[in-house]
Amino acid sequence: MARGTGSFNGGELRAARVQQxxxxxxxxxxxxxxxxMVLAYENGxxxxxxxxxxxxxxxxxxxxxxxxxxxxxxSELRMVKAAEELGTxxxxxxxxxxxxxxxxxxxxxxxxxxxxxxSDIRQAAGLTVAVAANRAGISAxxxxxxxVDGRLPARGYGRFPARLAEALGAATYAVTAAxxxxxxxxxxxxxxxxxxxxxFLMVEEDPLFMTTTHSPEALxxxxxxxxxxxxxxxxxxxxxxxxxxxxxxxxxxTAVVQYPRNRIIVPRNVKNLDRLARQLVxxxxxxxxxxxxxxxxxxxxxxxxxxxxxxxxxxxxxRPHFPYVLPPELELEPALRYRRxxxxxxxxxxxxxxxxxxxxxxxxxxxxxxxxxPLYLFLYPRVAAPEIPLSxxxxxxxxxxx
Numbered sequence: 001m002a003r004g005t006g007s008f009n010g011g012e013l014r015a016a017r018v019q020q021x022x023x024x025x026x027x028x029x030x031x032x033x034x035x036x037m038v039l040a041y042e043n044g045x046x047x048x049x050x051x052x053x054x055x056x057x058x059x060x061x062x063x064x065x066x067x068x069x070x071x072x073x074x075s076e077l078r079m080v081k082a083a084e085e086l087g088t089x090x091x092x093x094x095x096x097x098x099x100x101x102x103x104x105x106x107x108x109x110x111x112x113x114x115x116x117x118x119s120d121i122r123q124a125a126g127l128t129v130a131v132a133a134n135r136a137g138i139s140a141x142x143x144x145x146x147x148v149d150g151r152l153p154a155r156g157y158g159r160f161p162a163r164l165a166e167a168l169g170a171a172t173y174a175v176t177a178a179x180x181x182x183x184x185x186x187x188x189x190x191x192x193x194x195x196x197x198x199x200f201l202m203v204e205e206d207p208l209f210m211t212t213t214h215s216p217e218a219l220x221x222x223x224x225x226x227x228x229x230x231x232x233x234x235x236x237x238x239x240x241x242x243x244x245x246x247x248x249x250x251x252x253x254t255a256v257v258q259y260p261r262n263r264i265i266v267p268r269n270v271k272n273l274d275r276l277a278r279q280l281v282x283x284x285x286x287x288x289x290x291x292x293x294x295x296x297x298x299x300x301x302x303x304x305x306x307x308x309x310x311x312x313x314x315x316x317x318x319r320p321h322f323p324y325v326l327p328p329e330l331e332l333e334p335a336l337r338y339r340r341x342x343x344x345x346x347x348x349x350x351x352x353x354x355x356x357x358x359x360x361x362x363x364x365x366x367x368x369x370x371x372x373x374p375l376y377l378f379l380y381p382r383v384a385a386p387e388i389p390l391s392x393x394x395x396x397x398x399x400x401x402x
Contacts, residue, residue, distance in 0.1 A: 149182075238374070
């Protein structure tokens, strides 16, 4: 069988050709091939390359996606299948995918497992690897690494999933889900969660336990995640601090339930204790998932310093003037103009109508900064990142972008 689009829909090709009154010979001349090759495409004996899929779609005036069959496995079945391949339970896979379990066995998909692979998305757009890589601004080998091994480019590319989605002409959430549910990614997350399980046991034995760049655990994690060991060590310590805080909250919730005021057990307190207990059970998987994706698309120290300087300049004003004019001494990193991978919303919106570079802030950038600040304080402790007061946070986030 020829190398090409493995999920090509020959039946759809035949139906579209017949509907438009084209013979196989006529369609072959339009796309620069032979009648026998077109019939082979329709019968499934030969699979066209991505470029030929685009040519066929243009000749039939169809979107390329109509000629490609995406994998539409239900989310629940996909998790069960992935669990069987990884030798673990579906619940573990759910946590690694960022999925929360609801009552009655239903799922709330925080980051839905993709029904299509990245290769499916690219081929549905009729793009070759070389064209897709060129549109995304990376090398063909870097792009192949994403499809084959689920490895995104090195840090410094900013909000890359949204950038890749734009290159492929797909929704950001679809590209993000395809990468997150890649089998190789799930396997790495499973190995990282096993390592975190042993690290959390060390924390229970020694509450002051921390990793260094020479710790065997940090070196092992660097082999799994392939990030600089210094950055990884600080990221691990951030997750260890989160685990200590989670244990403290669980201990406090346990005391509230076991020794209630007026000897009346409040159902809300019991529910909170159950929630914290579930979080403790899956804390290693949550830590692995959080660390992996935080570091995979983290800002460099220079980019984070640029964002911190902008937020400090804005928060120092009693009432920020909008559109906010960037002071000449502040250098804005290009990565700050990219969109967030989860929502696809821009961090900053440029206004080029005036002589000075002005930027309208969205609620996304304030939320991103506030949520990510504790992590970046660990990753780059030498970068001064001011805390945004709640009153100032609300003032900034309620302003409409330019």
